[in-house]
Amino acid sequence: MTSRTDQQRDDQQRDQQRDQQRDDRQESALSTPDPTGPGAPPGPAAIEAVGVTRSYRFGDSTVEALRGVSFTVAEGEYAAIVGPSGSGKSTLMHLLGCLDRPTSGTLRVGGRDVAQLSDGELADLRNREIGFVFQAFQLLPRSSAVDNVALPLLYRGVKAPQRRARAAAALEAVNLGHRLTHRPSQMSGGEQQRVAIARALVGEPRILLADEPTGNLDSRNGAEVMRILEELNSTRGVAVVLVTHDDEVAGRARRQVRVRDGLVELDTGAGPGTGPGVGR
Numbered sequence: 001m002t003s004r005t006d007q008q009r010d011d012q013q014r015d016q017q018r019d020q021q022r023d024d025r026q027e028s029a030l031s032t033p034d035p036t037g038p039g040a041p042p043g044p045a046a047i048e049a050v051g052v053t054r055s056y057r058f059g060d061s062t063v064e065a066l067r068g069v070s071f072t073v074a075e076g077e078y079a080a081i082v083g084p085s086g087s088g089k090s091t092l093m094h095l096l097g098c099l100d101r102p103t104s105g106t107l108r109v110g111g112r113d114v115a116q117l118s119d120g121e122l123a124d125l126r127n128r129e130i131g132f133v134f135q136a137f138q139l140l141p142r143s144s145a146v147d148n149v150a151l152p153l154l155y156r157g158v159k160a161p162q163r164r165a166r167a168a169a170a171l172e173a174v175n176l177g178h179r180l181t182h183r184p185s186q187m188s189g190g191e192q193q194r195v196a197i198a199r200a201l202v203g204e205p206r207i208l209l210a211d212e213p214t215g216n217l218d219s220r221n222g223a224e225v226m227r228i229l230e231e232l233n234s235t236r237g238v239a240v241v242l243v244t245h246d247d248e249v250a251g252r253a254r255r256q257v258r259v260r261d262g263l264v265e266l267d268t269g270a271g272p273g274t275g276p277g278v279g280r
């Protein structure tokens with residue numbers, strides 16, 4: 001028979017265990033999520049950064065833009081990266097997008113360790129897996145919308161008629177089917193950003209990285225761009241990671257990652273399910 005003291009001791013132990021589990025859950029929500037624990041990402045890792053650093057030589061000194069960041073982008077998730085100016089957000093995005101390589105640490109994209117790849121292989125991997133949207137659109141000014149969007153397919157060796165057809169379909173998907181032959185200067189900022197999104201999507205990447213996608217847009221155009229990114233995530237399962245200074249844009253994302261002084265200061269984790277989660 002269990003004595004009253006034994007019972008009290010067991011109860012106390014259970015309470016301590018529960019407290020510990022709750023603390024562990026809170027800690028994991030504030031750091032890189034444990035892929036096997038609560039708050040696990042919705043799918044396998046599309047990008048995995050482990051202890052990544054990036055330093056820049058600047059004259060005689062070295063700037064440590066990232067000082068050991070571990071961060072996983074899961075298939076189909078929707079995350080916002082926030083943080084003060086100069087904290088390392090763009091540097092992180094450029095690494096995640098294979099536009100740059102880490103100084104140290106491990107970065108895997110689609111399961112491949114980027115350190116093992118030649119520049120050409122890295123470019124191929126980027127072209128296949130990742131679409132990138134920049135704040136300043138970065139379209140070719142003399143080319144039409146459809147030619148801008150078709151460009152990534154040229155690098156993949158897709159034949160001209162198919163390039164055009166797929167580019168036109170991508171422009172339709174961002175509601176620009178009526179602007180195929182317009183050049184960037186003949187379009188609004190919001191339309192140009194939608195062309196840039198179509199260009200990022202035409203190769204059907206698994207991940208879309210967007211660095212301040214609404215930064216150059218007024219609120220109406222910014223809202224339209226956000227609606228399109230959210231729809232691409234929820235209907236096509238494209239993982240979206242964006243950098244933003246806009247609290248409203250960040251607040252719509254299910255996962256928030258705050259960067260400060262080259263470190264991830266807070267990561268709410270991907271959580272179950274996909275897509276933008278709050279504020280809808």
Ligand SMILES: Nc1ncnc2c1ncn2[C@@H]1O[C@H](COP(=O)(O)OP(=O)(O)OP(=O)(O)O)[C@@H](O)[C@H]1O
Pocket residue numbers: 056057058063064065083084085086087088089090091092
């Ligand atoms: N090419 C470079 N050469 C030297 N230093 C750089 C270079 N690029 C970035 N840095 C430095 O690295 C740090 C992080 O820069 P980064 O552009 O990643 O910040 P950020 O958070 O994106 O800033 P912002 O919100 O202003 O765009 C800053 O101190 C910046 O000055």
